[in-house]
Amino acid sequence: MERSVDLNGAKIFIRVVQLESFTRAAAELGLPNSTVSDRISDLEKALGVRLLVRTTRKLRLTDAGSIFFKKAELAVAALTSAGEEASSFQRHPSGTLRITAPVDFDYTSICEAVIEYANKFPDVKVEMLLTDRLVDLIGEGFDIAIRASPLKDAGFTTKRLGEAGLILVASPRYLKQSSAISQPGELAIHQCLVVSPEQDANSLATWNLVSADGEIAKITPRARISSNSVGAIKHLALIGEGIALMPPTLVHGDISRKRLIRVLPEWSTAPWPSYLVYASQRNLSPKVKEMIPLLEPRIRNIIW
Known part of the structure; x- marks a missing residue:
């Protein structure tokens, strides 16, 4: 039977063991002593084992507590590192930026934006796909698209750039x-x-x-x-x-x-519109946010 482990409870338990004190752990975490004690009790109940034996002077890990501490400490450290790395994506442009546009689009304007972007953010890899196929932006992992029709999806921002005929x-x-x-x-x-x-x-x-x-x-x-x-x-x-x-x-x-x-x-010929499509402002990553002001004016400039 799988047991659900409260991550916050596990983090509190790890800090108590590391500091060898409920009081010091509570002070560092900014929690009342009673809250720290209750969270560890809840963790023990969830796991169905005793993790700590507390005396008036010191704490002692049980055998089960020792095993849990060693593995939980590594797991929490890895999770914390992963969270920090993921958060960095929201602070600095990084990773891969994928852009798609129709085949008959003037790719030189896109290339100009990409070159300026690449010089400014050398850690970001930029991929361009020119195709007349209707690309699945989410399924195929594209960040920005230039399209002849708007994308009716609440998760995306669609900007009308202008219209032009042949x-x-x-x-x-x-x-x-x-x-x-x-x-x-x-x-x-x-x-x-x-x-x-x-x-x-x-x-x-x-x-x-x-x-x-x-x-x-x-x-x-x-x-x-x-x-x-x-x-x-x-x-x-x-x-x-x-x-x-x-x-x-x-x-x-x-x-x-x-x-x-x-x-x-x-x-x-009768004009048709062009749109710039990208993730909604709520989900906008720095790598996309930094590209939009470089790409948008260049595209507007070539649509008559």
């Missing part, structure tokens, strides 16, 4: 050698680079564009090259192979460096 881009080289584009209908005569789903690669793509004034245009682009890889289509656009419809979060840096130019800047 935008048309092309390289300066392509635009220099091609006819000018002033309206969506003219895309039909241009070489277009199309992202196609792997399971339906042969279907005709449709670009549903919306102007800043709310005008709608449905375009079936002439797909010179198509691929299920957003990264591959971006690369083809960079080397001048045509016009691509891209997430602004993926091409923000290239536009800033003028490696890509926005085509029909008044047009995009």
Whole structure:
């Protein structure tokens, strides 16, 4: 039959034995003598054995008390050490920080935040997973996620970072050698680079564009090259192979460096939001708390 041991009672018992005095142990622990005596009596009752024999001048451990003391002292010391180590996680960033984001996200902004973070907190290992799979944040041990939809879970904080639709881009080289584009209908005569789903690669793509004034245009682009890889289509656009419809979060840096130019800047697809998801403030660890202010402004900066 298993017997439940009161941890506090065991800690009081250990200190009494170490100090060889109920009175000194009570004074050190800030407890009345009667409380110390009662807790040890309760411990003996729970264990079903006598642990101490007390005389007017000294204490003596029984055989059972001696065995219990030796093992309990080691166990309590280990538990105390474990508690102190666990508490340090709430004081200083440590351990492993895991971040996940969609494949078509501009990972350079995440990398900038990670580099600054790693220089500041070298004891933390940072892992990044870029995937379009819906990651189980709890089951797979992720601390921070960038998502296109909020996470409806009371244990998480969800911050809306902004919203953006896909935008048309092309390289300066392509635009220099091609006819000018002033309206969506003219895309039909241009070489277009199309992202196609792997399971339906042969279907005709449709670009549903919306102007800043709310005008709608449905375009079936002439797909010179198509691929299920957003990264591959971006690369083809960079080397001048045509016009691509891209997430602004993926091409923000290239536009800033003028490696890509926005085509029909008044047009995009309908916007969708982006969210930053992490543990609720109540459960927020230092390693996550220190990353949020580095990551959040960088992400907001690339969402138009």
